[in-house]
Amino acid sequence: MPDPSAPAARPRATNTRRTFLRRAASGVAVVAIGPALVPVSRFLPAAGAQASGDASLAAFAESIELVAAAAYEAGADFLSDDLAPVLRTFAAHHAEHAEAWADLAGERATGEPNPALLEALTPTIEGFGSQNEVLRFARDLENQLSVTCGHLLTVLEGGDAATVAATILPVESSHAAALSYELQEGLEASFPFGAVESAELLFGLDPAVFPVAPS
Amino acid sequence: MTLALGAVLAGCSDEDDPAPAAQPAPEDPTADSGEPATDTSLLNTALSLEVLAFDTYQAAVDGGLVERREVLDALTLFQQHHAQHRDALVALVEAAGGEPFQTANPVAKVTLVNPGFSEVAEERDLVGLVRDLEQICARLAVHVASIVEAPELRSAVMAMGAVASRRATYLDLLGDLGNEQLARYPVTNPLPADAVVPD
Numbered sequence: 001m002p003d004p005s006a007p008a009a010r011p012r013a014t015n016t017r018r019t020f021l022r023r024a025a026s027g028v029a030v031v032a033i034g035p036a037l038v039p040v041s042r043f044l045p046a047a048g049a050q051a052s053g054d055a056s057l058a059a060f061a062e063s064i065e066l067v068a069a070a071a072y073e074a075g076a077d078f079l080s081d082d083l084a085p086v087l088r089t090f091a092a093h094h095a096e097h098a099e100a101w102a103d104l105a106g107e108r109a110t111g112e113p114n115p116a117l118l119e120a121l122t123p124t125i126e127g128f129g130s131q132n133e134v135l136r137f138a139r140d141l142e143n144q145l146s147v148t149c150g151h152l153l154t155v156l157e158g159g160d161a162a163t164v165a166a167t168i169l170p171v172e173s174s175h176a177a178a179l180s181y182e183l184q185e186g187l188e189a190s191f192p193f194g195a196v197e198s199a200e201l202l203f204g205l206d207p208a209v210f211p212v213a214p215s
Numbered sequence: 216m217t218l219a220l221g222a223v224l225a226g227c228s229d230e231d232d233p234a235p236a237a238q239p240a241p242e243d244p245t246a247d248s249g250e251p252a253t254d255t256s257l258l259n260t261a262l263s264l265e266v267l268a269f270d271t272y273q274a275a276v277d278g279g280l281v282e283r284r285e286v287l288d289a290l291t292l293f294q295q296h297h298a299q300h301r302d303a304l305v306a307l308v309e310a311a312g313g314e315p316f317q318t319a320n321p322v323a324k325v326t327l328v329n330p331g332f333s334e335v336a337e338e339r340d341l342v343g344l345v346r347d348l349e350q351i352c353a354r355l356a357v358h359v360a361s362i363v364e365a366p367e368l369r370s371a372v373m374a375m376g377a378v379a380s381r382r383a384t385y386l387d388l389l390g391d392l393g394n395e396q397l398a399r400y401p402v403t404n405p406l407p408a409d410a411v412v413p414d
Binding site for chain 1: 295370376
């Protein structure tokens, strides 16, 4: 399978503006037109735990993706036959995201779910009692992962790392929108940040709050 | 609702291309003869796609095929999103020292949107058409973000691309279209090579 994160070549500008518009004009003539987020406020950044550098940030991203995959597994028992395969697919996506981040993290990859995030989420996960509780939890987590991925795009330095984030971000946001739709929360709920996705860690997962376990 | 969401994933595959109904044209064999597209060229291409999307939503609303209120609400909101994206991209192009290209991308219009409109016979077809266009918007954002080097540009483009992905998913479910969903977006250019707006 082709690697979706393989660098894209810059396309070539084959026309001048004038020829571009001229072609357009001739072409037109011949065609018929027919949340309740993860409670992080009680957590403070661990001293010296600030992740920095692409490899460290990738290791952090790997660890939170593994939490998402694990959380979906924990909620599987409450899902209908129709929804179970959907959320299993989402979990598989997160596992694939974790692998992509681990490749970037190299020796800093842990292969383990983020321990601080897992600790924060465990009471909620252990308290699952219905399908809708699982869906609401998953929707919130997907929104947070989307924001976090957007934040990483602002701080990752290397092109390869940024490309990995770019290929993953719209999948996280898509998951969140699908879960909101399933919860019948209405149109606006599928777009909690409006027309532009947030990259503010206030709505995401802060690497300083949820440090990766020391390897 | 459950069946609708299930249908989104019914076609999951390992292919790296979501394969929208309106396929981009084959790559222009002469494409290597020009200079590599600049950041302003890429941003202008995204801008021209936003203008095209705005116009397409207007045509969709005006076409008389919308039956359900929830479809009209979605089309109206999504058109507003594209107006915001258009304005944001104009600012980005100007900040990069370029001249904003505020015209609907003519190549994408002719090769992707117009053929789609010609096949629209009912509301569901219309939803599928704009769903495909949203996927192209999201894919173009990923493509651009994988090329430009400034983190603030990558972030700004993907902040819009992520919402395009949300819109595509919402429309997919609204129309019960059953699109496949992938673990990661491809970085390849979803547009015909000659749809890149020159400087």
